[in-house]
Every structure is written in structure tokens, then in C-alpha cells.
Amino acid sequence: MSLQGPKTAEWFGRASSALVNGVSSGFRYWGDDDTLVIDRGEGAYAFDMDGKRYIDYQLGFGPIILGHGHQSVVDAVSKAASRGTVFAMTTAVEVEAAEAMLKAIPWLDALRFTNTGTEATMHAIRLARAVTGKDLIVKFEGAYHGAHDYVAFSTAGSPVGNLGSRRSPVPYQVSSGVPSTIRDYIRIAPFNDLDFMEQLFQRDGHRIAAILAEPMMGNLFGLMPIDGYLEGLRAITDEWGSMLIFDEVKTGFRMGLGGAAEYFGIVPDIGTYAKSMGNGYPIAAVGGRAEVMSAWAEGGVMQAGTYSGNSIGAAATIATIAELTTGGPYAQIDKVGNALMSGLAKICSDHSEPATIIGIPSMFSIFFSDRELKDYRDTAHHDGDLYAEVITGMIHRGVMPVDDAKEPWFISSAHSDEDVAETLTAFEEALVEARS
Numbered sequence: 001m002s003l004q005g006p007k008t009a010e011w012f013g014r015a016s017s018a019l020v021n022g023v024s025s026g027f028r029y030w031g032d033d034d035t036l037v038i039d040r041g042e043g044a045y046a047f048d049m050d051g052k053r054y055i056d057y058q059l060g061f062g063p064i065i066l067g068h069g070h071q072s073v074v075d076a077v078s079k080a081a082s083r084g085t086v087f088a089m090t091t092a093v094e095v096e097a098a099e100a101m102l103k104a105i106p107w108l109d110a111l112r113f114t115n116t117g118t119e120a121t122m123h124a125i126r127l128a129r130a131v132t133g134k135d136l137i138v139k140f141e142g143a144y145h146g147a148h149d150y151v152a153f154s155t156a157g158s159p160v161g162n163l164g165s166r167r168s169p170v171p172y173q174v175s176s177g178v179p180s181t182i183r184d185y186i187r188i189a190p191f192n193d194l195d196f197m198e199q200l201f202q203r204d205g206h207r208i209a210a211i212l213a214e215p216m217m218g219n220l221f222g223l224m225p226i227d228g229y230l231e232g233l234r235a236i237t238d239e240w241g242s243m244l245i246f247d248e249v250k251t252g253f254r255m256g257l258g259g260a261a262e263y264f265g266i267v268p269d270i271g272t273y274a275k276s277m278g279n280g281y282p283i284a285a286v287g288g289r290a291e292v293m294s295a296w297a298e299g300g301v302m303q304a305g306t307y308s309g310n311s312i313g314a315a316a317t318i319a320t321i322a323e324l325t326t327g328g329p330y331a332q333i334d335k336v337g338n339a340l341m342s343g344l345a346k347i348c349s350d351h352s353e354p355a356t357i358i359g360i361p362s363m364f365s366i367f368f369s370d371r372e373l374k375d376y377r378d379t380a381h382h383d384g385d386l387y388a389e390v391i392t393g394m395i396h397r398g399v400m401p402v403d404d405a406k407e408p409w410f411i412s413s414a415h416s417d418e419d420v421a422e423t424l425t426a427f428e429e430a431l432v433e434a435r436s
């Protein structure tokens with residue numbers, strides 16, 4: 001049965017005539033019968049063109065930490081919009097947004113704004129290469145860092161069987177149109193394996209500019225680092241004069257105000273931020289330690305962007321950080337997220353379904369397996385078909401996580417206890433239906 005009601009189907013027809021596959025991002029296409037067209041969002045809910053309400057756990061793939069259309073953010077953005085948005089000059093609102101970021105994330109000495117996470121990781125990589133004078137980037141199997149060429153390898157869609165030996169992983173190119181020579185600049189590593197990383201640096205450390213890491217794998221079920229792993233990455237990069245880049249596009253402001261760096265107590269050299277910093281408005285940032293960021297000040301390392309630091313995103317950032325700083329949103333997210341994580345685990349156990357709930361209350365996923373998830377290759381043991389079937393059953397019931405478990409459920413401060421109850425009922429019904 002299609003997910004589209006009659007009006008949504010009509011709008012998807014129009015969408016398909018104007019947008020390729022009816023979407024503006026390849027990840028949003030769910031097939032001709034199931035791709036939805038959304039009319040509006042309100043708090044924890046998204047409404048399709050038929051007025052059907054969904055409890056939204058996609059939250060735009062993460063950004064909507066305060067809920068859709070949060071009033072104080074809307075007010076700040078409206079005010080900024082009426083005063084002009086870009087000037088090819090620094091604005092006061094941009095300065096205030098940068099100050100708010102530096103206060104929230106104390107290890108950052110300086111930053112510059114970009115508009116998307118893709119831009120942020122692209123600039124972070126260039127900066128790391130410029131500062132170290134080296135050219136290789138280490139990327140983890142299953143990690144996603146945006147749509148640019150340098151990271152279009154071994155992302156979460158890659159077939160595990162095509163990744164080569166675990167001892168010497170093959171960079172799996174996930175897109176045509178990327179020059180084959182780009183592959184030469186990437187080294188792929190399994191997450192959570194320090195011995196592997198040490199051996200890789202013994203071999204190539206003199207050429208490695210940076211390890212690009214999501215400290216918690218926000219594109220891989222919300223997988224956490226094992227004890228001592230991030231400390232190990234820090235020590236190895238220090239030893240070899242390489243940069244440690246934390247891609248905090250998903251973890252930033254979700255793991256707390258100070259992001260993953262604060263959560264794990266590890267200071268990287270460069271951090272990239274986007275998503276939750278602006279509650280859904282297009283804003284991102286690259287920041288870092290003074291010695292690193294000074295490369296931009298000295299010149300000769302290109303960083304630019306017409307819309308970088310635009311007033312809309314900057315105002316959204318100030319308002320979002322102000323809300324998060326009260327602590328209230330985090331308390332609500334923890335309450336709801338914990339209730340969901342324990343409720344989902346209990347339902348799986350009640351139905352003798354082998355499963356582990358992975359992650360933290362603000363972003364977590366369900367690993368349908370009796371095995372442990374330690375790195376990307378373990379996802380071969382996850383029952384992805386069952387997961388997709390359960391989630392599709394939930395979406396029919398008006399509860400909407402992403403139907404691929406690698407993309408976590410995201411919780412906002414607008415989600416309520418009632419949403420938890422409705423979600424757990426939908427999950428249990430959909431699980432029973434899928435198994436019968």
C-alpha cells in the first residue's frame with residue numbers, strides 16, 4: 001500500500017515534473033509510490049499534503065533539535081530577514097552568532113561560517129592539508145561527511161562484500177563522476193580499531209594530513225567509540241603531526257552544548273558544525289585551535305562563500321544556542337529519548353527479537369542482530385529488511401523514523417510523553433505485523 005494519500009500523490013506528480021525524481025537530495029527519494037510531499041511542520045510533527053500527521057524522528061536528518069517552527073527561532077529569523085541577509089561584509093548578527101558558538105564550545109579559538117556540512121568538511125580537509133603540508137585523509141568505513149568528491153568513498157550505503165580485506169580496506173567509490181585519482185588521497189579505516197590505525201600510520205603517517213572522524217557515528221546507527229579509542233586517535237595524530245578533525249555536523253549541539261569534544265573530553269584540531277546549530281536553517285561552521293585557524297588569516301588557503309555568515313542562519317544560530325543554553329531542551333530530550341530507548345528494548349525482548357538499541361537519547365538506532373556492532377562490517381549481521389518493514393509499518397501508523405537503521409532516530413525537545421506512548425505502540429504493532 002502506497003504511503004501517499006490522494007493529494008500527496010498529486011503533489012508528488014507535480015514534484016516529479018519539476019525536480020529530478022521529485023526531490024532535491026537523492027537520499028529523499030523513497031520510490032514513486034512512497035516519496036512524500038510535506039505541507040508543514042509543527043513541533044514534533046510533520047504533515048503531508050493530505051494533512052496526515054507524522055511524529056517526526058527524521059527531523060530533516062537531525063537539525064530540528066527544538067522542534068519544527070520553534071517560535072523564538074522563527075522570530076529571530078524574521079527580524080533578521082527584514083533587515084537584509086547578505087552584504088559581502090561582516091554583520092553584527094554574524095559576530096554575535098560566532099561569539100555564541102565560541103562560548104558554547106570552549107575549545108574553539110576561532111571559526112568561520114559556511115552554509116552546509118558538505119562545505120564545512122571540504123574546507124576542514126583543505127585547511128588540514130594546508131597546515132600540515134601533507135595530502136592523505138583517513139576516513140572511516142561507513143562514515144558520511146557530505147557530498148563532495150574527497151569523501152565519496154565507503155559511506156554507509158557501500159556493500160560490505162565490496163570493501164576488500166579488513167586488514168587493507170579498499171576505498172569503495174559510491175558515485176560516478178569522481179575522478180579515479182581522488183581515491184589515491186583517501187585511506188579507509190575500520191572504526192574502533194586502534195591497532196589498525198597505528199599500523200596505517202606506521203606505513204603512511206608521513207603523508208597523512210588528518211583523520212576525519214565522527215566521534216560518535218551519526219551515520220552508522222549512532223555507534224559509540226570504545227573506551228580509549230578517541231584518546232588513541234588523538235595520541236597518534238599528535239605523534240605524527242597530523243590533524244584530528246571531529247566532524248560534529250550531527251553530534252554538535254546534540255551531544256550537549258559542547259558537542260562530542262566536550263562529551264568525550266577530547267580536543268581535536270578542527271571541528272565542523274551544522275544541523276542542530278541553527279534548528280533547520282542553512283548554517284554551518286568550521287572552527288578550531290588558534291594555530292590551525294591562523295592559516296586562513298595568513299592567506300593563501302582559500303575559504304569563501306557568498307552566503308557564508310548570512311543573517312538568517314546567524315540569527316537562527318543565536319536563538320537556537322540561547323534556547324539550548326537554558327538546559328531545558330536537553331532535559332526534555334533525555335527524558336523522551338531514554339523512555340524510547342528502554343521502551344524499544346523491552347518490546348524487542350518481550351517478542352524475543354534479538355536487538356540492541358545503540359546511541360544516546362538524542363540520537364539512537366536499533367540494531368536487529370544477536371551480534372555486537374563495533375564497526376561498519378558488523379552491519380552485515382543486521383536484519384535490514386525487517387527494520388525497513390517495521391519502519392514502513394510505523395510510517396503507515398503516523399510515526400516516522402528513517403527506514404534505514406544506519407540513520408538514527410533524532411529526538412527534539414518538542415517530543416512529548418504522549419509521542420513516546422504512541423511511538424512504542426506503533427513499533428510493537430509493526431514488529432508483530434512484520435513477523436507474522
Ligand SMILES: Cc1ncc(COP(=O)(O)O)c(C=O)c1O
Binds near residue numbers: 249
Ligand atoms: C557527519 C556529517 N557530515 C557532513 C554532512 C553533510 O552535511 P550537509 O548535508 O549539510 O552538506 C552530514 C550530513 O548528513 C553528516 O551527517
